[in-house]
Amino acid sequence: MSLNTFGHLFRVTTWGESHGPALGATVDGCPPGVPIDEGVIQHWLDRRKPGQNKYTTQRREADEVKILSGVFEGQTTGTPVQLMIENTDQRSKDYSEIMEKFRPGHADITYWQKYGIRDYRGGGRSSARETAARVAAGGLARATLGALLPDVRITGYMVQMGEHAIDRGRFDWDEIERNPFWAPDAKAAAGWADCLDTLRKSGESVGAIIEVVARGVPAGLGAPIYGKLDTDLAAAMMSINAVKGVEIGAGMSSAMLTGTANADEIFMGEDGPRYGSNHAGGVLGGISTGQDIVVRFAVKPTSSILTPRRTITKSGEETEIITKGRHDPCVGIRAVPVGEAMMACVVLDHLLLHRGQVGGNGK
Numbered sequence: 001m002s003l004n005t006f007g008h009l010f011r012v013t014t015w016g017e018s019h020g021p022a023l024g025a026t027v028d029g030c031p032p033g034v035p036i037d038e039g040v041i042q043h044w045l046d047r048r049k050p051g052q053n054k055y056t057t058q059r060r061e062a063d064e065v066k067i068l069s070g071v072f073e074g075q076t077t078g079t080p081v082q083l084m085i086e087n088t089d090q091r092s093k094d095y096s097e098i099m100e101k102f103r104p105g106h107a108d109i110t111y112w113q114k115y116g117i118r119d120y121r122g123g124g125r126s127s128a129r130e131t132a133a134r135v136a137a138g139g140l141a142r143a144t145l146g147a148l149l150p151d152v153r154i155t156g157y158m159v160q161m162g163e164h165a166i167d168r169g170r171f172d173w174d175e176i177e178r179n180p181f182w183a184p185d186a187k188a189a190a191g192w193a194d195c196l197d198t199l200r201k202s203g204e205s206v207g208a209i210i211e212v213v214a215r216g217v218p219a220g221l222g223a224p225i226y227g228k229l230d231t232d233l234a235a236a237m238m239s240i241n242a243v244k245g246v247e248i249g250a251g252m253s254s255a256m257l258t259g260t261a262n263a264d265e266i267f268m269g270e271d272g273p274r275y276g277s278n279h280a281g282g283v284l285g286g287i288s289t290g291q292d293i294v295v296r297f298a299v300k301p302t303s304s305i306l307t308p309r310r311t312i313t314k315s316g317e318e319t320e321i322i323t324k325g326r327h328d329p330c331v332g333i334r335a336v337p338v339g340e341a342m343m344a345c346v347v348l349d350h351l352l353l354h355r356g357q358v359g360g361n362g363k
Helices: 038-048 094-100 108-115 126-148 171-179 186-203 227-236 252-256 333-356
Strands: 011-016 024-026 065-068 083-088 154-159 208-215 243-248 266-271 273-277 295-300 310-314 318-321
Touching: 011 126, 011 266, 024 126, 024 154, 038 065, 038 126, 083 126, 094 295, 126 333, 154 186, 154 333, 171 186, 208 333, 227 243, 227 333, 243 252, 295 333
Parallel strands: none
Antiparallel strands: 011 024, 024 083, 065 083, 154 208, 208 295, 243 295, 266 273, 310 318
């Protein structure tokens, strides 16, 4: 299997399977001299790890990261940084009953059609367990951004679960860390808790919409045509397991606007250009404007559910399947720190590209 790497200068290669001995990431292109240790990265992994509350999978993984290379005396050396996370709570026997069946909504059937190999242990490489490696790499990217652009702040949160969306009028940045859904609306979070309790007990699942915002990103990151910042952001978010849609700024809603309503008017402020709105999501012509960069992505419902579904076997026989095991009733919850990690990696990558082409951080 090829194509396990993303990024241009800050390049991340992830490796490992859901039920293998370990998984991790090899990060190439990280500048030297960035203060880093395992504790800095662990902070971000702890936000993603399973089993933290009743609304996520009860698989118990410490997700303890080990730095195997690229760091000496608490600083990056400029050489590849190898990050490893051991799997400690695999229960492959949970999947033995479905080894000959394809789970609807999963990548089982397409992996088998492409590679001719059926790794039934939690999906193998296609499992969302792979995202732990991305979050580890994102922790390194955040540390590097902190050294190069200390004003950058990257925050993800859930804005919708199923049909129930937040009220933007109640948006509270401080509330995001206070509830298990990373919701900026306390009232919406309380309603989601009741909804998910019912779904979880019935063996059902539900989808979600996640928004990730990068504040403090300077103008000038990205390049025209094939090196657009929003192109790489869209690809990064779309690569996350279970993501089926991505939009920047107003996104799909911009199709309902007039040109007058959509155009973000420009004024001259004390510190340079300022904008009357941000329908563009902080990116114009593929280049950052200096406004908040706003990305949203839709996560489909977890396909592993207890409700019987029709499917076929490897030999082509029609049958039914019930997917047992430990699964997230709303995988969107743990997608929040993954989206943040991908934002960090892409923003850093484009910062390094920008510095390499024009030097400094632009005007």
